[in-house]
Amino acid sequence: MLLKIDFNSDEAIYMQLRNQIIVGIATSEIRDGESLPSVRDLAETLGINMHTVNKSYALLRQEGYLKLDRRRGAVVSVSPDKMRATMEMLEEMKVVVAKGICRGITREEALQMVDEIYRYYGTEE
Amino acid sequence: MLLKIDFNSDEAIYMQLRNQIIVGIATSEIRDGESLPSVRDLAETLGINMHTVNKSYALLRQEGYLKLDRRRGAVVSVSPDKMRATMEMLEEMKVVVAKGICRGITREEALQMVDEIYRYYGTEE
DNA sequence: TTATTGTTACACTTCTGATAGAACAAATAT
């Protein structure tokens, strides 16, 4: 799985990492049960600090995407917690959609966009 | 239009304000050409600082949602810039959808969610 | 034992968010 940091982005490094890993899980680039690189290895690979990677991992653990052993960054998509996930997704979606509406993006276009993302991520299998 | 600040939120105040105003424009609660309260009035109403409101307004202006006269915070949905808006929306949507997929939200559910938001915001008229 | 793992603690710098007071030019109201 390819992880890449944009140092010119206004988005925090640990957040870029978190988001990319979430996308990786969604696209099955990282399978359930597989392990991520160690915090030190990944930090060196990306040219960032160990604690920054650790922060991403800790956040992903807290959010229920990872479970961490001592010697393995095991990936677990536990806590479906669908009700809460739906509420959170709704809140975020509201703002994204609102911005789109202001810019003239129609419902059909938005729906197609979501559909394409699901297709791109490969919901089948 | 009702604007409300959640002081316990981890989201920045000026960002909460920005998002709510964007939603307000999308839902036509604030019509094109209408004006927002003055930075000082709104600040006092919400119990926050003038500069915080000004930061929201300045950001909305920079992003092309507002145009500001001296004595009127005129609302203008200029710069459709649909191509750029689509790209931005796609990037944000990718993360939101990825999180949803990890939590077991299906394509159908996501599509319905977007559809309901459009319906709720009132795309007609 | 030795090396590597996630984790924690402390320190330091830089940046952002938020508040505050003051002042400015332009526009409105009286």
Add this chain to the structure above:
DNA sequence: ATATTTGTTCTATCAGAAGTGTAACAATAA
């Protein structure tokens, strides 16, 4: 014309987050 209100800008302060760095710890694996 005078006084007020507008967005805007400047300087300043404070708290917290982000990022880096060094060091150490307990648990696990080689």
